[in-house]
Amino acid sequence: xxxxxxxVLFLVVFAFFYLLPFTExxxxxxxxxxxxxxxxxxxxxxxxxxxxxFVAGAITGLLKKxxxxxxxxxxxxxxxAYLFASVSGSILAVCSCTILPLFAGIWKRGxxxxxxxxxxxxxxxxxxxxxxxTASVFGFQLGFAxxxxxxxxxxxxxxxxxxxxxxxxxxxxxxxxxxTDDKTxxxxxxxxxxxxxxxxxxxxxxxxxGLKISAFAVIILTTAYLAIFRLSREQARVWLLETWGLSxxxxxxxxxxxxxxxxxxxxxxxxxxxxxxxxxxxxxxxTASVFGxxxxxATLTEVPILQxxxxxxxxAGPALALLLSGPSVSLPSILVIHRVLGLNKTAAYISxxxxxxxxxxxxxxxxxx
Numbered sequence: 001x002x003x004x005x006x007x008v009l010f011l012v013v014f015a016f017f018y019l020l021p022f023t024e025x026x027x028x029x030x031x032x033x034x035x036x037x038x039x040x041x042x043x044x045x046x047x048x049x050x051x052x053x054f055v056a057g058a059i060t061g062l063l064k065k066x067x068x069x070x071x072x073x074x075x076x077x078x079x080x081a082y083l084f085a086s087v088s089g090s091i092l093a094v095c096s097c098t099i100l101p102l103f104a105g106i107w108k109r110g111x112x113x114x115x116x117x118x119x120x121x122x123x124x125x126x127x128x129x130x131x132x133x134t135a136s137v138f139g140f141q142l143g144f145a146x147x148x149x150x151x152x153x154x155x156x157x158x159x160x161x162x163x164x165x166x167x168x169x170x171x172x173x174x175x176x177x178x179x180t181d182d183k184t185x186x187x188x189x190x191x192x193x194x195x196x197x198x199x200x201x202x203x204x205x206x207x208x209x210g211l212k213i214s215a216f217a218v219i220i221l222t223t224a225y226l227a228i229f230r231l232s233r234e235q236a237r238v239w240l241l242e243t244w245g246l247s248x249x250x251x252x253x254x255x256x257x258x259x260x261x262x263x264x265x266x267x268x269x270x271x272x273x274x275x276x277x278x279x280x281x282x283x284x285x286x287t288a289s290v291f292g293x294x295x296x297x298a299t300l301t302e303v304p305i306l307q308x309x310x311x312x313x314x315x316a317g318p319a320l321a322l323l324l325s326g327p328s329v330s331l332p333s334i335l336v337i338h339r340v341l342g343l344n345k346t347a348a349y350i351s352x353x354x355x356x357x358x359x360x361x362x363x364x365x366x367x368x369x
Contacts, residue, residue, distance in 0.1 A: 036262030057243030317365020
């Protein structure tokens with residue numbers, strides 16, 4: 001099916017779920033899928049995904065490839081590349097889906113596979129809001145363990161991916177990108193990208209609603225001013241074209257994945273899940289990791305879900321395993337990652353997330369037992 005036709009169909013579906021009056025939809029797996037899709041459309045698309053696509057469009061279309069290659073490229077200084085990628089997402093309140101357009105942007109600009117994967121994993125895993133919420137609800141110990149483990153796992157998973165596919169370097173980096181002229185002012189581009197990133201940062205802050213709306217308005221007006229009066233017409237056109245290209249490619253797939261994740265939540269009985277997550281056995285940690293991969297967690301929602309599971313007897317080790325796998329990977333994100341990286345790299349990435357999340361849970365469970 002043509003991408004434009006698919007995107008038009010997505011807009012129709014999005015409008016339906018966004019405007020659908022919210023009701024308690026329970027009882028069947030179809031209701032669960034509709035309910036999750038409705039929640040996703042109303043709470044995450046406009047304030048999370050759409051700004052992320054605009055940021056990704058700016059990165060993809062305006063940021064010079066040599067800058068990305070300098071810090072994240074396959075031949076960049078390994079220490080700088082991995083450290084930068086592992087912590088650069090900490091200020092963004094993004095989920096496993098919102099990080100995707102940003103990941104696709106730096107990947108298309110020629111970032112090395114290892115640093116790009118490190119960024120993909122760490123972005124939703126270590127955002128400051130989630131870490132502080134975890135610490136406030138479960139205590140400093142688990143919050144600190146989550147932050148440190150997420151950074152370490154991001155680097156280890158990225159290095160592992162680079163090792164596994166060291167002979168499969170990205171051959172067409174930047175091929176699909178519309179290059180801007182060499183006179184591009186990188187200081188202006190950096191400010192333009194940073195202003196848009198501020199939207200994601202503000203969205204994750206727990207501040208007065210009126211203050212947040214005012215901040216959004218200032219950010220939007222500033223972005224519009226820079227696009228109209230400071231960027232060249234060609235630069236603005238490239239930015240919008242790249243944003244459109246990413247949006248029409250990823251949004252329909254994400255909605256399909258969110259609906260499917262909602263269905264799975266009903267098909268997997270809660271009693272069965274909680275009964276297998278007690279203690280600190282290998283099976284319990286592995287189950288928690290796999291559960292985190294399958295089920296979609298919007299930003300910060302993993303905390304109340306985990307709170308409910310721990311109240312029913314979930315062990316500390318499996319709790320950390322879930323925190324490390326759940327926010328970073330989900331069924332919707334897997335569908336998009338597959339489209340960007342292909343089957344082999346996607347399968348390897350998901351396997352590494354499950355394996356290392358399980359091991360981290362086991363180690364943590366031993367220390368707190």
